[in-house]
Amino acid sequence: MRMPEETNRRYRKNRIPEILNVAARLFREKGFSATSIQDIAQEIGIEKGAIYYWIKSKDDILYQLIENEGERFIQNVSKIIDEEISPDKKLEKFMKKHIDVLTENVDKASVFFNEHRSLPKKWKSKIIQFRDKYESILRKIIEEGQKEGKIRKDIDAKIIGFAILGMINWVFHWFSKSGRYSSSEIGDAFWEIIYSGIKKQD
């Protein structure tokens, strides 16, 4: 049977970005396990079969979501470490860029932080490696700041790093694009609090 023209067109339009966006929202709202491919298809308004034309499985959607998000985070900060600027400027950039990436799509950020547990083992370990790399970039910047006398030394770089990550990651729990604060207002305020808090105190 020849495919009707309309169906053919529908299949040809790249549905992946839409599938990922809708899946991220549903995974966030209901959790990965409680969301079916059928739910995603229904929300987009296409047939279940059309989803499988673009992706292999629900695991595949989850992995793509988490990997893309991880890469966006890493790309955004990996250049900072080698820039010819002072460590406190690096830290400021790190925090603000992180908040920008995260607020662009809080559904995806939420899935990134909360659903890597649902990934098959081999993929999970890749994500953990990524997270370790990311945290080590942050820690390196803080240690550089401590060495250069810009950042206080009476608190471990590791615990300063956790304080910063908590503050900036938690944003996905409360940020809304229609909310009171823009991404850059949050970045400015958080940087102001953190910098006053961790700079070398008088």
Added chain:
Amino acid sequence: MRMPEETNRRYRKNRIPEILNVAARLFREKGFSATSIQDIAQEIGIEKGAIYYWIKSKDDILYQLIENEGERFIQNVSKIIDEEISPDKKLEKFMKKHIDVLTENVDKASVFFNEHRSLPKKWKSKIIQFRDKYESILRKIIEEGQKEGKIRKDIDAKIIGFAILGMINWVFHWFSKSGRYSSSEIGDAFWEIIYSGIKKQD
């Protein structure tokens, strides 16, 4: 048929705390939807029927977990607001007690923060009310500090509140009882960072 003495004894021992602890760990590791009553029973080493002797349903376990945790948080901080101490002392107590409650059982904290979405609607709204109340206690303390000139006024109390909540809530993601930092070390370091960051700056 008369119940054998051994079975009888097994049924009589209050299994609820154990069920809640094991469920919290599994809900955290695999997610609420992906965990079955059978998984919980197997992990404890009892029969599925024995679980139903103590609890009505998986939803019931989740609600008990989240409600207990919420009450522990609220009880710990609700007295602080009326104490005869300065707002910065109140804030210090709030942060440190919050970290103590949370680190006591990070599985339960994780379920509290990530799985309220899985609750039936009527229960979910109760949890959201709780969260709003908790955040408003924190905000009130910060505003009091701003009014009394202890806390900087150039950053909104609301955003300072989010910064603090992020920092202290995120602890469940990385804290381990066998890890490098005790709850009180984290409390001291975080308070040091936050207080230096938000006190009235010179």
